[in-house]
Amino acid sequence: MRHAVARPDAVRPDRARRRWLGGLLAGLALGAPLAAAQTAGAAPERPTLRLGVAASGPPLAYFRRGVLRGLSIDLAQALADGLDRDLQIQEMPEARLVDALRGGRIDLMLSTLPEADLRALGLAASAPLFQTGQMALIRAADVARFGRPVDIITTAARVGYQQGTAGARFVQSRMPRSERVPFADVADGIAALRVGEVDLFIHAAPTVWAVAADRAEEQLIGIFQPLTDERAAWVVRAEERLLLSAIDMVLRRWRESGRLTQMVNRWMRTRVEVAP
Numbered sequence: 001m002r003h004a005v006a007r008p009d010a011v012r013p014d015r016a017r018r019r020w021l022g023g024l025l026a027g028l029a030l031g032a033p034l035a036a037a038q039t040a041g042a043a044p045e046r047p048t049l050r051l052g053v054a055a056s057g058p059p060l061a062y063f064r065r066g067v068l069r070g071l072s073i074d075l076a077q078a079l080a081d082g083l084d085r086d087l088q089i090q091e092m093p094e095a096r097l098v099d100a101l102r103g104g105r106i107d108l109m110l111s112t113l114p115e116a117d118l119r120a121l122g123l124a125a126s127a128p129l130f131q132t133g134q135m136a137l138i139r140a141a142d143v144a145r146f147g148r149p150v151d152i153i154t155t156a157a158r159v160g161y162q163q164g165t166a167g168a169r170f171v172q173s174r175m176p177r178s179e180r181v182p183f184a185d186v187a188d189g190i191a192a193l194r195v196g197e198v199d200l201f202i203h204a205a206p207t208v209w210a211v212a213a214d215r216a217e218e219q220l221i222g223i224f225q226p227l228t229d230e231r232a233a234w235v236v237r238a239e240e241r242l243l244l245s246a247i248d249m250v251l252r253r254w255r256e257s258g259r260l261t262q263m264v265n266r267w268m269r270t271r272v273e274v275a276p
Contacts, residue, residue, distance in 0.1 A: 046085055048087075049085040049107055050090060051089050051107070052090050052105075052109045053073070054093055054094035055070075057190075058070060058206075059071050059210045060206050068091060074267070078259075078263065079234070079250055082250035082254075093164065094165055096164075101235065107243065108235060111125070111235040112132060122237065123235050123236065125235050126233045126235075126247045126248055126251060128231035128233045129234070129251070130260075131232075132231070134167050134228045135202070135227060136152050136208070136227065137193060137207070138222075142199065147223065152223065155178055158181050158199045159201075160197075161180070161183070161189065163183065170227060174227070181197070181198050186207060189203070190220070194220065204230075206267075
């Protein structure tokens with residue numbers, strides 16, 4: 001009777017395959033923890049801070065050669081660095097900022113909205129960054145006509161303002177006799193003032209300061225007595241308490257070090273001096 005005899009050279013390929021498969025599985029088992037360790041050791045991505053801003057003109061925010069510049073941009077970049085976040089800027093008309101913030105499309109904006117309005121909108125403000133207010137920009141030839149705040153408030157003249165701003169709310173609520181002329185863009189309003197289409201232009205103090213500080217400006221002047229008392233602050237959604245607390249901590253450090261004053265003064269160099 002013949003017996004089937006397994007030849008040694010017949011079993012070697014099967015053993016080789018088993019050894020190769022065992023080595024592959026062992027390598028995968030060793031490689032998995034290594035890959036996990038490499039992933040764990042990688043630096044995590046920084047969260048993003050989304051700023052909403054309207055390029056309404058210097059010194060707060062404006063385009064220069066296609067680049068967005070201004071005090072708002074500098075403050076936001078410094079804030080993002082202080083919070084260890086990457087800054088993402090979304091430029092949009094000022095009238096859309098509140099809705100964008102409430103809808104979660106942006107994380108914060110710089111605003112002078114009063115506390116009562118913020119509460120009604122479900123928003124909250126940080127500690128103030130700087131004091132400001134609405135001011136009047138006029139033609140130098142009309143200084144005798146509009147030299148006092150009372151002359152401005154009671155006028156029946158044509159008053160320009162930018163839509164959706166605190167200046168618009170002031171004109172509509174505090175200047176009932178005026179002929180109101182809205183503009184979508186601050187530059188259009190100032191241009192209209194130059195050519196006599198309006199008699200005054202009402203806007204935030206930084207805008208008036210910027211025009212007055214321009215050494216080439218000969219036609220327009222600012223009435224530096226504020227028509228309102230406002231404070232510019234970072235505004236976030238009311239439920240973002242941790243973000244608001246972190247922002248206030250950064251602002252406190254800036255005040256103690258003098259950095260906040262330095263940043264503001266870089267863009268707002270005009271000082272009002274009263275002659276004796």
